Amino acid sequence: MDTITPTSLQQRDKAVNWHPYTQMKSADNIIPIVSGKGLYLYDNEGKKYMDVVSSWWVTLHGHSHPYIAQRLFEQLNTLEQVIFAGFTHEPATQLSENLLKLLPDNQKKVFYSDNGSTAVEVALKMCIQYAHNQGKEKTKILAFKNAYHGDTFGAMSVSGKSYWTKPFESRLFEVVFIDTPTPENLQNLQSQIEAIADEVACFIYEPLVQGAAGMLMYNAEDLNTLMKYCRKQKILMIQDEVFTGFGRTGELFAANYLTEQPDIMCFSKGLTGGTMPMGITTSSKAIYDAFWSDDKHKTLFHGHSFTANPLACTGALASMELLLKKETLMNIKRISQQHSAFVKVLTEHPKVENARQIGTILAFDFKTGQGTSYFNEIGKKLYNEFLQREIIMRPLGNVLYLVPPYCISTEELDTVYHNILEVLDLFKD
Numbered sequence: 001m002d003t004i005t006p007t008s009l010q011q012r013d014k015a016v017n018w019h020p021y022t023q024m025k026s027a028d029n030i031i032p033i034v035s036g037k038g039l040y041l042y043d044n045e046g047k048k049y050m051d052v053v054s055s056w057w058v059t060l061h062g063h064s065h066p067y068i069a070q071r072l073f074e075q076l077n078t079l080e081q082v083i084f085a086g087f088t089h090e091p092a093t094q095l096s097e098n099l100l101k102l103l104p105d106n107q108k109k110v111f112y113s114d115n116g117s118t119a120v121e122v123a124l125k126m127c128i129q130y131a132h133n134q135g136k137e138k139t140k141i142l143a144f145k146n147a148y149h150g151d152t153f154g155a156m157s158v159s160g161k162s163y164w165t166k167p168f169e170s171r172l173f174e175v176v177f178i179d180t181p182t183p184e185n186l187q188n189l190q191s192q193i194e195a196i197a198d199e200v201a202c203f204i205y206e207p208l209v210q211g212a213a214g215m216l217m218y219n220a221e222d223l224n225t226l227m228k229y230c231r232k233q234k235i236l237m238i239q240d241e242v243f244t245g246f247g248r249t250g251e252l253f254a255a256n257y258l259t260e261q262p263d264i265m266c267f268s269k270g271l272t273g274g275t276m277p278m279g280i281t282t283s284s285k286a287i288y289d290a291f292w293s294d295d296k297h298k299t300l301f302h303g304h305s306f307t308a309n310p311l312a313c314t315g316a317l318a319s320m321e322l323l324l325k326k327e328t329l330m331n332i333k334r335i336s337q338q339h340s341a342f343v344k345v346l347t348e349h350p351k352v353e354n355a356r357q358i359g360t361i362l363a364f365d366f367k368t369g370q371g372t373s374y375f376n377e378i379g380k381k382l383y384n385e386f387l388q389r390e391i392i393m394r395p396l397g398n399v400l401y402l403v404p405p406y407c408i409s410t411e412e413l414d415t416v417y418h419n420i421l422e423v424l425d426l427f428k429d
Helices: 009-016 066-076 090-102 116-132 153-157 166-171 186-199 220-232 285-289 310-323 326-347 378-388 410-426
Strands: 033-037 040-043 048-051 107-113 140-144 175-178 200-205 236-240 264-267 279-284 352-358 361-366 399-402
Touching: 048 410, 066 310, 090 107, 090 279, 090 310, 107 116, 107 285, 116 153, 116 200, 116 236, 116 264, 116 279, 116 285, 140 186, 153 166, 175 186, 186 200, 186 220, 220 236, 279 285, 310 326, 326 352, 326 361, 326 410, 378 410
Parallel strands: 140 175, 140 200, 200 236, 236 264
Antiparallel strands: 033 040, 040 048, 107 279, 264 279, 352 361, 361 399
16 A cells, blocks of 8 residues: 655644654644744634744744844854854853843853753752862752753752653652742741751742742742741752743843842743743852862863854844833733733633732633643643634643733733633633
């Protein structure tokens, strides 16, 4: 029998591609996208979709932004790649200078990598080797329950235990998981930390919002108190701003809500405005100084072929310029205010539980009577219903959320809200 060669992009994709976080046997609605502009993605049949999840939370300014594209074109014709061991270039140095000006004032050094997960890996290695370089061996990491920090082994280790990590549990290193802080549990958390403080290399956390866990939110004031206690116990702190960075929480960084400063910070996702893959890990001078030595064995032995890639750095520089424009900052404020008003509407809906919002992030639980679950089948039904309405939402089980690009207009956001209410009513019974 002759083999039939797939002809459509959908068929060709199915023949060769393996998609992330997708059970390929039951996967459907693999949609061929041929272009993007602003809020919209366009498929091969001419349909346009409102990308209100910013294509996995990365697209800040909309798709195919002409200014970023022009800057990348110019850089591509100047310098596309150079090894970053023993060499440097203007885009990387300028990006480091510009970013550090926006961060807490103790952040002094920038280490480049490829994505959010590797930014976390670098941070963990910094903290563990920080102790080692001073003749100490600290074996424990402190992290929050329900955390998500990435899919590489170190990042999985410090992420909450789940079906995602279960096959690898015997290979993950020792982590002590604690609850996110509340006024009621802070004293208990401090007691837990005090008991193991001498063995803890670092505390890693997603500030204010645990994204992949279902957009779980907690208070800056409580995090501040916990950070202050960790500082007292001389525990290094890694603030994972891969998701919350670059305006998502309504401020440029979640750090802007806090008075305490972390020792290390991690960035990716919105870093380049969604144009190029890149990760950044920043550190305090104290961390850096623990590696500054005549002893070559105290070097941070970590690197990637595309470390500080000039194109990615240029994309990040262009995105940051756009982010700091008055128009963008006003858009962030407007979206935050619209979300805040809509949360009040959602709170009154019989199919909604725990409507919540911080900045441009809005989330709510679709009431099923079974709590929240990533594997709740309602998620797929809701996803497909929104696709029919040409809106891209990717529910985390029965948790629905909006993380739109900052170019979304008042009218477009109102249209999304209207459709959410209509979809909720469809599933009311």
